[in-house]
Amino acid sequence: MIDKHLLKLRARDDVSEVEESLIRSFVSPATEIAAKKTIIRAGDRLSRSTLLLEGMMCRYKDLANGSRQITELHVAGDFVDLHSFTLKRLDHNIMAMTPCVIATVDHADLKRMTEEAPHLTRLYWFTTNLDAAVHREWELSLGRRTAISRTAHLFCELQVRLGIVGLADDKGFDLALTQVDLAECLGMTPVHMNRTLKDLRDQDVVEFRNRRVVIRDLARMRRIAEFSTEYLYLDREAR
Amino acid sequence: MIDKHLLKLRARDDVSEVEESLIRSFVSPATEIAAKKTIIRAGDRLSRSTLLLEGMMCRYKDLANGSRQITELHVAGDFVDLHSFTLKRLDHNIMAMTPCVIATVDHADLKRMTEEAPHLTRLYWFTTNLDAAVHREWELSLGRRTAISRTAHLFCELQVRLGIVGLADDKGFDLALTQVDLAECLGMTPVHMNRTLKDLRDQDVVEFRNRRVVIRDLARMRRIAEFSTEYLYLDREAR
DNA sequence: CGTGCCCTTGAGTACAATCAACGTTCGTGG
DNA sequence: CCACGAACGTTGATTGTACTCAAGGGCACG
Numbered sequence: 001m002i003d004k005h006l007l008k009l010r011a012r013d014d015v016s017e018v019e020e021s022l023i024r025s026f027v028s029p030a031t032e033i034a035a036k037k038t039i040i041r042a043g044d045r046l047s048r049s050t051l052l053l054e055g056m057m058c059r060y061k062d063l064a065n066g067s068r069q070i071t072e073l074h075v076a077g078d079f080v081d082l083h084s085f086t087l088k089r090l091d092h093n094i095m096a097m098t099p100c101v102i103a104t105v106d107h108a109d110l111k112r113m114t115e116e117a118p119h120l121t122r123l124y125w126f127t128t129n130l131d132a133a134v135h136r137e138w139e140l141s142l143g144r145r146t147a148i149s150r151t152a153h154l155f156c157e158l159q160v161r162l163g164i165v166g167l168a169d170d171k172g173f174d175l176a177l178t179q180v181d182l183a184e185c186l187g188m189t190p191v192h193m194n195r196t197l198k199d200l201r202d203q204d205v206v207e208f209r210n211r212r213v214v215i216r217d218l219a220r221m222r223r224i225a226e227f228s229t230e231y232l233y234l235d236r237e238a239r
Numbered sequence: 240m241i242d243k244h245l246l247k248l249r250a251r252d253d254v255s256e257v258e259e260s261l262i263r264s265f266v267s268p269a270t271e272i273a274a275k276k277t278i279i280r281a282g283d284r285l286s287r288s289t290l291l292l293e294g295m296m297c298r299y300k301d302l303a304n305g306s307r308q309i310t311e312l313h314v315a316g317d318f319v320d321l322h323s324f325t326l327k328r329l330d331h332n333i334m335a336m337t338p339c340v341i342a343t344v345d346h347a348d349l350k351r352m353t354e355e356a357p358h359l360t361r362l363y364w365f366t367t368n369l370d371a372a373v374h375r376e377w378e379l380s381l382g383r384r385t386a387i388s389r390t391a392h393l394f395c396e397l398q399v400r401l402g403i404v405g406l407a408d409d410k411g412f413d414l415a416l417t418q419v420d421l422a423e424c425l426g427m428t429p430v431h432m433n434r435t436l437k438d439l440r441d442q443d444v445v446e447f448r449n450r451r452v453v454i455r456d457l458a459r460m461r462r463i464a465e466f467s468t469e470y471l472y473l474d475r476e477a478r
Numbered sequence: 479c480g481t482g483c484c485c486t487t488g489a490g491t492a493c494a495a496t497c498a499a500c501g502t503t504c505g506t507g508g
Numbered sequence: 509c510c511a512c513g514a515a516c517g518t519t520g521a522t523t524g525t526a527c528t529c530a531a532g533g534g535c536a537c538g
Contacts (some may be wrong), residue, residue, distance in 0.1 A: 006428035043469065061379045064465055069382040071375040086478050091372050091470035114361055118353040125353075125364050126325035128371065133330050135374035136310040140300045142381035143308040143426025147526075171505065187382025192526055194486060226303055230282065231330035239325050291510065386494075431494055434516060 004077035004165040026109040033100040040094040044083040048104040055100030070185040077165045098176040152227035172214045243316030243404040265348040272339040279333040287343040294339030304390040309424040316404045337415040386435045392464035411453045
């Protein structure tokens with residue numbers, strides 16, 4: 001059930017048997033969430049965090065005029081709101097983008113972890129810092145990359161992150177999002193998103209259709225995106 | 240010396256006498272850094288973190304074409320790279336924007352903290368999550384706010400963050416940045432930055448001149464920015 | 479088999495970038 | 509003390525990327 005979560009952690013550090021059992025003892029039974037459901041709203045007081053087991057979720061913020069910015073996409077294995085453990089309430093919303101399976105962990109258990117399992121604490125601290133690193137890369141995309149580069153970059157990021165949990169390879173990956181969803185990640189309008197995807201398709205770099213990203217030329221996609229995996233911290237280190 | 244840092248922490252949670260002594264025992268003597276100096280480069284392996292005592296620093300990432308995105312500004316009292324404790328190396332650079340005074344804390348001491356001071360650990364974990372919240376707000380700005388709203392928003396954020404450490408009030412604050420620096424925060428060109436500042440000045444909202452932000456109409460500035468302090472987590476909570 | 483959601487494309491517009499020139503300020507050395 | 513240069517700021521003219529408005533097509537699902 002939490003195997004994808006463990007794959008994500010073990011891509012970055014060792015997780016001992018004892019730690020694995022501790023994690024398992026924290027995790028609630030799995031429940032299902034319908035697509036498009038916002039499960040956490042900005043400002044809600046929270047007493048547990050959500051582990052995404054299957055599906056895709058996002059963090060988003062809205063402006064008064066109705067425009068929306070997705071600030072991060074979450075894939076299976078991600079702790080989507082581990083940061084609520086110290087923040088107590090969130091500054092953003094969390095929504096299921098596809099049908100999802102989740103489990104939860106009580107903040108009381110996490111507090112116990114900080115008192116009794118320092119290495120695991122550091123590892124989970126690390127994963128929230130990883131989310132921040134993704135935020136920074138998106139800031140760079142939104143502030144400085146062109147529409148086509150930004151789009152290629154998102155596909156590069158998802159290919160690596162989904163790859164870690166066995167859901168992507170060099171040929172591509174399933175991605176059950178609409179062009180409107182992508183536009184909300186990439187800070188553009190749906191119309192321009194459509195034209196940018198057409199551009200990438202016409203250049204034989206990558207094709208997004210039927211809820212699947214088909215990578216035609218991974219090297220060129222990465223070149224267009226100026227993609228480097230460094231911000232995803234894929235080295236195994238003692239954290 | 241670390242009084243501004245304590246002000247920042249105590250704006251969000253209690254810090255006991257014992258914890259304060261522990262922090263003091265970690266912190267190295269202060270040293271000075273010249274303006275424009277990049278003190279940490281992406282990829283460097285790090286064994287200590289930097290506490291900013293006076294001045295302003297930034298985190299930035301560059302693209303191959305030379306364009307730069309500043310992903311966060313740091314004010315006195317901020318731990319500018321506490322996240323390097325778990326990340327081991329950074330995905331971005333850190334530069335002094337003004338002459339600065341810093342101190343450092345060894346990661347070995349922070350590791351001891353995670354083993355012996357769980358509440359302080361959670362509080363510092365919180366501060367890295369606070370940085371991530373700022374990143375998210377900037378993603379929203381870069382992706383969805385107009386140039387004028389984005390600019391007003393940055394001034395609003397700095398006014399609050401500097402206010403916490405006693406360096407800003409409702410009338411304004413000192414800000415020793417150039418228009419190029421601001422442009423690199425806000426994802427625009429220096430020319431457009433200049434015109435946007437002129438726009439805000441002509442509207443009698445806020446004026447940036449002589450390295451000072453003079454706030455003419457705080458309420459209107461916040462309205463233009465669609466600013467809310469929620470993402471800065473100003474409530475005192477048991478973290 | 480219609481209705482709604484998503485995708486696509488065209489036409490016109492606008493916000494911001496680019497290119498270019500000039501002004502201002504300030505530090506420094508002749 | 510003034511001349512000079514460098515960095516920063518300002519403005520105008522032009523270009524271009526992306527937005528807006530609009531219409532129509534494809535496809536899935538009830």
